[in-house]
Amino acid sequence: MIAALFAAKSGKKVRLIDGNEQVGRKLLVTGSGRANLTNQRMEASRYSCADVIWMETLLKRFGHAELIAFLREIGVLTFSTSDGWCYPVSESALTVVEAFACALRLAGVEMVLNTKVITISKSKEGFHLDLSTGATITANQLIVAAGGKAYPTLGSRGELFASLKKLGHSITPLVPALAPVTCEMNPWKALSGLRFDARASLYENNNLLAETTGNLILTQWGLNGPAVMDLSHHISTRPNAKLELRLNPLFNSEAELRDLIARKRSADTPLRILLGSVLPPKLSPVLIARAGYPLEVLINELNDEQTEKVIKIALAMPFKVTGVRGFEYCQVTAGGVPIREVDPMNMRSRSVPGLALVGETLDVVGPCGGYNLQFAFSSGALAGMDA
Numbered sequence: 001m002i003a004a005l006f007a008a009k010s011g012k013k014v015r016l017i018d019g020n021e022q023v024g025r026k027l028l029v030t031g032s033g034r035a036n037l038t039n040q041r042m043e044a045s046r047y048s049c050a051d052v053i054w055m056e057t058l059l060k061r062f063g064h065a066e067l068i069a070f071l072r073e074i075g076v077l078t079f080s081t082s083d084g085w086c087y088p089v090s091e092s093a094l095t096v097v098e099a100f101a102c103a104l105r106l107a108g109v110e111m112v113l114n115t116k117v118i119t120i121s122k123s124k125e126g127f128h129l130d131l132s133t134g135a136t137i138t139a140n141q142l143i144v145a146a147g148g149k150a151y152p153t154l155g156s157r158g159e160l161f162a163s164l165k166k167l168g169h170s171i172t173p174l175v176p177a178l179a180p181v182t183c184e185m186n187p188w189k190a191l192s193g194l195r196f197d198a199r200a201s202l203y204e205n206n207n208l209l210a211e212t213t214g215n216l217i218l219t220q221w222g223l224n225g226p227a228v229m230d231l232s233h234h235i236s237t238r239p240n241a242k243l244e245l246r247l248n249p250l251f252n253s254e255a256e257l258r259d260l261i262a263r264k265r266s267a268d269t270p271l272r273i274l275l276g277s278v279l280p281p282k283l284s285p286v287l288i289a290r291a292g293y294p295l296e297v298l299i300n301e302l303n304d305e306q307t308e309k310v311i312k313i314a315l316a317m318p319f320k321v322t323g324v325r326g327f328e329y330c331q332v333t334a335g336g337v338p339i340r341e342v343d344p345m346n347m348r349s350r351s352v353p354g355l356a357l358v359g360e361t362l363d364v365v366g367p368c369g370g371y372n373l374q375f376a377f378s379s380g381a382l383a384g385m386d387a
C-alpha cells in the first residue's frame, strides 16, 4: 500500500494486486486490532537480519520519523506508550486501513483485488503476471510485497517464492518467527494461565543464545507473549537442538527481595509472604514446593543456604523447549529472500532489473513492538519512491 502510494506520486500508472477482497487485511489484526505501527526507539540492531549496516541504511532513508510524518499526511495520528510502542490515537487498526484505502483511491491507484498472482515471469517486454482470473498483466516495474507464510488465513502463503527463485533469487528456509514456544510443562502445570514480566534466556547446551525481557504467559502447552516470541526464531531455525528456556521473574526486583529477607531474617514471617512482595501470588508456592519446603515454611526456619535455594530457582526457572507453534500461530516469517540480494537505498533487486522486494518477503525478523510493520513500511516507501 505504501509502495503504491509513493509510486503513484510520480504520476506513473500504478496497479495494486492483492488476493484478498480488501487491502491491509493483516494490518487490520496487528497489535490485537490496535496496530502497533512502529517504535519510538527504532534501532537497526534490534532486527535479526544478515547485515545491520544494510538495515541502518534503509532506516536512515525512511525511518520512524518519516513514517510518523507519512501517517499524519494520510490522516493517521499516533501516540507512544512509555516503552516506545506506537499506536494510532484511535487505537484502532481499522482507521489505519481505511486511511490507506482512501489515500490509494485519491492517488488514482488501480485496485485489482480478490485476484491472486499465480506466477511471475520476465521477458524483454517486462514482467508478466499470470492472475487467478486467467488474465495476464504486463508491467515494466514490479514491487513484490507478498509477505511470507505467517498467518496464512490473512493472505500470505509464500506462493510467490517459487517465481522469485525462477527469476534468480535465493530463498533461505521459511520458518515461523514471533511464535509461541512449546515446552515440557509438567513441572510447571500449576502455573497454567499465569502472566508476568520476566527475563527470558535461551540456552543451547548451557550456552546462552539470546535473551529478552518482557511479558509472557504460561499455558498448558508452553509459553506465549512478547518475551518468548522474540526468541522463537532462534528455536525454529535449530530444529534438532537441545534448548532450554530459563525465566527470571526477579530480573528487576532481586535486590529488593534480598534486602527484605535480610531484614526479616529472624521473624516468624512465612517465606511465601516475602516472595509475594515481588512475585505474583500463584508463583511463590510453586517455587517453595520446588525447593522441597512446606508451603508455610517461616523465614526463620531456613538458613541462608536454604533461602538461597529458592531464590536461585526463581532466578532461572527452567523449561525444556520442544519447538514453536506453526505458521498459523506466528506473526512473522524468518527466511525468504536474503537482504544482500536487494539494495537498501531503493529495495531494487540486485539481479533482476525492474524488480523490487519489500517487507516480509525478505529475510528480516524484528522483535515485538512495531518493528515488523516499520520495516514493511520503510522498505515499501523506498521501493515506491524509486519506482
Ligand SMILES: Cc1cc2nc3c(=O)[nH]c(=O)nc-3n(C[C@H](O)[C@H](O)[C@H](O)COP(=O)(O)OP(=O)(O)OC[C@H]3O[C@@H](n4cnc5c(N)ncnc54)[C@H](O)[C@@H]3O)c2cc1C
Binding pocket: 017, 018, 019, 020, 024, 025, 026, 027, 029, 030, 031, 032, 035, 036, 037, 038, 115, 116, 117, 118, 145, 146, 147, 148, 150, 151, 154, 155, 156, 157, 158, 159, 160, 330, 331, 332, 358, 359, 360, 361, 369, 370, 371, 372, 373, 374, 376
Ligand atoms: C496476528 C498478527 C499481529 C501482528 N502484530 C504486529 C504489530 O502489532 N506490529 C508489527 O510491527 N507487526 C505486527 N505483525 C507483523 C506484521 O503484520 C507483518 O510483519 C507485516 O504485515 C508484513 O507486511 P508485508 O506487506 O510484508 O506482508 P503482509 O502484510 O503479509 O501482506 C502481504 C499481502 O500480499 C498479498 N499476497 C500474498 N501473496 C499473493 C499473491 N500470490 N497474489 C496476490 N496477493 C498476494 C496478501 O494477500 C497480503 O495482503 C503482526 C502479524 C500478525 C500475523
